[in-house]
Amino acid sequence: MSRTRYARLVAAAATVPLVLAACSSGGGGASDDAEGGDSIRYWLWDANQLPAYQKCAEAFTEKSGITVNIEQYGWDDYWGSLTNNFVAGNAPDVFTNHLSQYPQFASQGQLLDLNDRVEADGLDLSVYQEGLADLWVDQEGARYGLPKDWDTIAAFYNAEMAKEAGLTEEDMKNLEWNPQDGGTYEDAIAALTVDSNGVRGNEPGFDPDNVEVYGLGLAGSGGAFGQTEWSMYAMSNGFEYANQNPWGTEFNFDSPEFQEAMTWWRSLIDKGYMPSFEIATSGVSIMETYGAGKVAMVTEGSWNTNAYMTLEGVETKLAPTPVGPAGERASLFNGLADSIWVGTKNPDASWEWVKFLGSAECQDIVAAEAVVFPAVQSSLEIATDAFEEKGYDVSAFTIHLEEGTTHLAPIADNWATLNQNVTAAGEQFLSFQRDADVYTEANEQVNALFD
Amino acid sequence: MSTTTKSPATRPPAAPPPRRRRSSLASSWSGSDLRPALLFVAPATIGFLVFYVWPAIRGTYYSFTDFKVLSAPNWVGTENYQRLVEDELVWNAFGVTLQYVVINIGAQTVISLGLAVLMHRLTRSMMIRGALLMPYLVANVVVALAWFWMLDYQIGIVNVLLDTVGIDRVAFFGDSAWAIPTIAMINVWRHMGYTALLIFAGLQTIPPHLYEAAALDGSGEVRSFFKITMPLLRPVLAMVLVITVTGSFQIFDTVAVTTAGGPVNATRVVYYYIFELAFSRFEFGYASAISVVLFLVLASVAFAQIKLLRAGESDLS
Structure with a gap:
């Protein structure tokens, strides 16, 4: 993993x-x-x-x-x-x-x-x-x-940077999200973002083209799984991967729930709160960038807890993934x-x-x-x-079990080919070559695999 | 030395010496030299048969099958090849690879030639010659990783330096337009010393008196380079090009370590695509078909190079 x-x-x-x-x-x-x-x-x-x-x-x-x-x-x-x-x-x-x-x-x-x-x-x-x-x-x-x-997913954040941004631990544990304005989750990300003049993302005069510290890290397009990348947004917005799980045969990458969430997620790049896809893929790895203090928060899986917690020079805390429009959090349960x-x-x-x-x-x-x-x-x-x-306070991972907000990981035949199709779509989408409709096309190719 | 069995009487009186030389060679084949000769070529031949010829034959067979490794291959005729023609990613892969080869070979040949001539004309220092070879001694993957770190957008030293000088940072591996040139130049850096050394060896076969004569006739360095060095270097350069171009088409490790084919399909070179198809999607039949096509392409390119550059003949002598 x-x-x-x-x-x-x-x-x-x-x-x-x-x-x-x-x-x-x-x-x-x-x-x-x-x-x-x-x-x-x-x-x-x-x-x-x-x-x-x-x-x-x-x-x-x-x-x-x-x-x-x-x-x-x-x-x-x-x-x-x-x-x-x-x-x-x-x-x-x-x-x-x-x-x-x-x-x-x-x-x-x-x-x-x-x-x-x-x-x-x-x-x-x-x-x-x-x-x-x-x-x-x-x-x-x-x-x-x-x-x-x-494993489940949580937000790993730089405690010192959160403090400087005026965010308490309590704030970070109770973030809410929606695909329209991003809710308090986006506010927090904005506050964590700092440009090269020291202006924060939520302050006037912020320069989205010269960002020193990004509020949220980007690891990649996430392919068809999006486990640590986008699954918590899409699923808290009502997205299900397929008509059934396991062994889905009709996929939902064409659904508005999915595409709304993705469009919001990508908008963070435009706003300067998240590195562009070009920057993200030219980086060594999201953990190194986070460890170097260039990213204030990342969404990551519980299996990486130790790796992040033991990064030198960074004090990391965990926050649960945000509560979505349906009033619930969401995390893949793998x-x-x-x-x-x-x-x-x-x-x-x-x-x-x-x-x-x-x-x-x-x-x-x-x-x-x-x-x-x-x-x-x-x-x-x-x-x-x-x-x-x-x-390490790992309640951010276990909260999903307590609240019953875990979603079992998608299992399907043809996964390798399916993933390849959706990955290609996702990379075009994130690099602004195409809009969310590229996922609709990919979804058709994917569904054709099961005919 | 070996006695010929043919009677001299059957020959025309003035048998030319070349003929006798040839016949002595022919007899040595059937004589006692055959055994040691075979012994000497055996290791290479066995390796060639076991690791190249046999796999190539099997690979060609698989290219006509639907083969998922864990079950027996299924004959499907030319289906894989039909699919290949229609697969946009194959065309993309060949296009990307070609782009890589042009940048890689273009830059590498010019730089190496320059280095070789500098070594030949200016220095006798083993230190400098050794230093040039240094990058080649580092493993491919390590070179790729080191540059991957140094070229990181946010924390890489190159971008930090660019930033201090006041130039915009560049997403070397993440920007579709930059990714292939970046990978190509990394490999130029790694291979230029080695290629320079090959060319340097070729330069040493050019008799120095030609340069002395040219200098006496008032030819400058530049003119000597184009009128003496280049023409006489041609056979060596041709062989170097055949080797480096073939190697360049087979780019894989740098891509695998850094971009893994991305962003989107910008660096999905042929070998990487074959690797993905075979080892992550288990489409060994289809992957073999692409391998066969790549083999044919490489064979024709090498053949064309040898013919066009007349690699077999030298203008010396």
Whole structure:
């Protein structure tokens, strides 16, 4: 999920010749470096979470005698390597899976259906946060993963800059938003923006062409997901991604709820409160820009909490995403799960490990590390306490669970192509080459994928 | 040296020496030299067959199939190629790549030639020659990342400097008009020293007495450059161009590390598009079709260059 650009470097070098060289032994085959069969390989992509899961693995080995070899790859390298290893018949027995990726793996028969095992072991799926377990069930009813964590979105802001702008913590926690004038949310962003003469965005004489500190950061167009970019605005304005979720077949990027929100969001660029798309995409990453004090606030996912909180020279606080026109906040509710590769030599040991990863025992361990929020409900308090102990108030993330304003992440077939279409539209829109109607066109292309 | 089997009597009395030389060469092929010869070319040949020829054959086959990697390929005839002709992004990719090649090769060749001539005529210092090669010794990805940082709009040193001098900041990677030239120039910076060294080696094959004679006849540096250096350098320059142009068409890593094809499609070069299709959309069949087209384009470009620049013959001797 950490989609920073550096990670791309890993994908760069060796992959090209493989286009011609890709071989097709097609599934099934030699597994891991298993000695005696009681060793399994496990993959994950987030280096921040590695220590926590290492601890889980140690506890698991002690309990079951099965050794878990954890391998970590950066996000952008992860999926390519995984695919190559599926092909080579050398994929990990168990791996961390993502909602946007699993449908295509499932449709290509690479994932083990867990239903029978869940049933046989009488696993209680209601221990998880509501909805998380069902995200991993496909249209035919097969289950491809057990949830392990969840994330929501919040606004990360520079506490010192907010203070200078006259915004109290209380103000930041109670921001309201609408697509017409942006509400108090836009007011706050304006106040946080400072031009090169020291004039604030809400003061007369503000020069939108010479901005020193932008009120709100821009990471990119967000594609079809917009998880940290625009989802909280569009959804609090009544937008739903598709006619149904999961497995939507008709998308709503042509709806007024979506396009109004997007038009407002883009207007921040015109007003000088948010960097232009050109500036944003020529930047190293939004976190570096924020860390350098050039951006006062960014919308980000809970998985990045530690990374932002530990930035040097910046005191970061969290504010919930703003209340929209419908009177509610909104945040995507996304979660990772662990899946088993269909070609594993060791399905039983793999299942034991997946079960353990999804159990309160392991999730308590992970929760105590304060890196992510655990999927098991009873472990949540341990996580919030652990965050608090570090001095981080993470109520901005959990408020969505309390208020019931979480929206499950969209899951659909053809996601890669769909995302490509909407991304192209979004980039043209944000760079002012086209207006919001470009999304209507993209939506037609997207819907055509499901005909 | 090796004895010919042919009887001298069957030959015309005045057998010309070249013929004898040729026949001795021919006999060495069938003789004891064959084995070591094969031994010496084997590593390269095996590598070539395993890593180039065989994948190329398979890739060509895949280009006629619908191939999603994890299931067996499905023969679809020329469907991928028909789709390719209608795919605007393919045309865009070739256009963007061509733009990159023109800027990259144009700037790189002129600068490298200049550097090589300066090295040749002005300095014998190993330090300076070594320093020129420095950027080439740094990994591609590292070079790309370093420049990505330095050219950042808000916090990059280049933009901070521009700002202090009073010039407007430039969104080097984010502005569609700037992105390709920026990436092209980064790679010029990386490769110019190396290319200069290749050209420099070519310059050293030009006999110094030609310059002395020209100088005696009153030819200046500029005139000597155009009348002596350039014509005699032609075969070397042609080979350098074939290598660098081919390499330039294969631009990938800098794009992958910095813009990832954006903004919009401004830097979605052919290789990056192929990579995206294959590895994020699993359209290996279609990606292979584009690869085959790229291969044909590169082969024709290289062929045309060699022919046009008469790379095989030299004006020396």
